Amino acid sequence: MRPTVRGQALFALAVAAVAAWSLAPFLWQAITSLKPAAEVAAVPVRYWPSTLDFSSYAQVFEARPFATYIWNSVVVGLGTTALTTVLGVCAAYAFSRLGLPGGRAALIGILGLSLFPGTVLIVPLKMLAAKAGLLNTRSGLVIAYTALNLPFAIWVLKAFFDRLPKDVEEAAWLDGLSRWQTLWKIVLPLSAPAVATTAILVFIFSWNEFLIAQTLVSRDAARTVPVGIAMLSGVTVYEVPWGQIAAAVVVTTLPVVAIVLAFQRRIVEGLTAGAVKG
């Protein structure tokens, strides 16, 4: 069907509406972060700052060790992503290809586990972490996040592996590749889109996670950004430092946006390069 001018205009309008809807809160945060303190909560609302004021950014880093928080979030995020992806790929490949006895039951069990709400897990998690000496450590968070994300990763990756043509792997064995080599040289390159998607979503989960980070970590040395933002406080209990919070949100969102965009390119590349056509 040939797209009409009217159709295209409507499509563009719809895209713009969705984009505005999604981006408006972030845009509002960005603008707020650049307002002078007096204009942040001014009545009537000032939509645009009179001057661009970067002092909120400076205050964020003075008020709290935000550089440490960001570093912690990066380490925990990358650690969780790496561990989840590696374990997820191995498990999903095994479920998909090795015909494990009881594999189906195990898969459903894994799905069942992921249905528990996070709040139910908090207390036992904290007790476990305390026993294992993992309170106030980044590795404690990485382990907890990996456990929570693995069911998702396994299901997504298994569904993708199931769709890969088996013949190609058999050709690889005949060519002399071992199982591991087949996974590494054939299956993974073909699954790049799925692996990248899984990795991004796991990273975003880890980057945004608040409840567990708040429960398992009570010291700045291992604290992550979401908890750090929540800890920003004004001079008095009644003062909410909106400017600083907005600045913190911007500072911590931009790296994620950058990472996602970078990965997204890879996804598109993977899709076009790996085209499996019958």
Add this chain to the structure above:
Amino acid sequence: MAEVKVEDIRKSFGGGKPVLDGVSFTVADGEFVSLLGPSGCGKTTLLRIIAGLEYADSGRLGIGGREVSEVPPKDRDIAFVFQNYALYPHLTVSENVAMGLQLRGTPAPEIARRIADAAARLGLEPLLNRRPAALSGGQRQRVALARSLVREPQVFLLDEPLSNLDAVLRERTRGELKLLFKRAKGTVVYVTHDQVEAMTMSDRIVLLNEGKIQQVGTPEDLYRRPANVYAATFLGAPPMNIVPRSDAERSGLFPGLPAGDLLVGVRPEELKVGEGREAVVIVVEPVGSHTILTLDAAGASLRAVVPGTWSGGSTCKVGVPPGSVHLFDAPTGARRA
């Protein structure tokens, strides 16, 4: 090069009906043998067992005088061409072809030489840096062939390599393939459900049905002396006429039948139309070079092939030349004479 010895191979999936039920045959060194049969007859499973992609429940398998039942696929010194080619989508044509050689530690100059050689033979030179997605079906098929040729294996295993090509290309490739493997002096096991491919390309044919061998022989053997009713009706287009004894006697076309419960067979192309007994023409199917007639000769339904276009009317005379009659035992379907 090597012979392939298949001995009493049995296989069933999930304990169900056997897919292969005691299959034995030998492919001589350098021979081109087709496994022919309808879909679901077990021919692809048998090929995959020879390749090591499946394991037989019982039986022995030898390649080049070595028992290989428990040998992993990569150590069997075989090359396999898959029905849908199974190229690595993320690698270029030359990388696809080189993979097996690299993993076997073939020196780079030797790899380059063999790729150049195979590419020249198959007309792949301009495509070496493309990915499979950028190739046509015929080109992919040639890449799959190149991948098997460069390995210089003892045995080539091909699983319906022509079935994904269009009719014209299939016709042309058939001859090319035959020549290619003759030059490569390889032992070839070729799976197909297409009797024309099997007849034209093979030194010998193994005809399978429901997991059992129906007949092993040269294409000529299978055509001239089918071992049973199944072989008689699977080969030939249209297939051999098979008439129950009672109908055959009533038609008067088959005098002097021996005693017993018989099925009488005669090939449509051997029936003499224009002389003999009266028959009614029921269907006329012109094919161009010849015409297929369906006749009713006093209750015996027969198909006959006549050259050119049919200009006769709604009745004709039909006769069975002596020596063209095949007799089969009715209860078992086995050949009598």
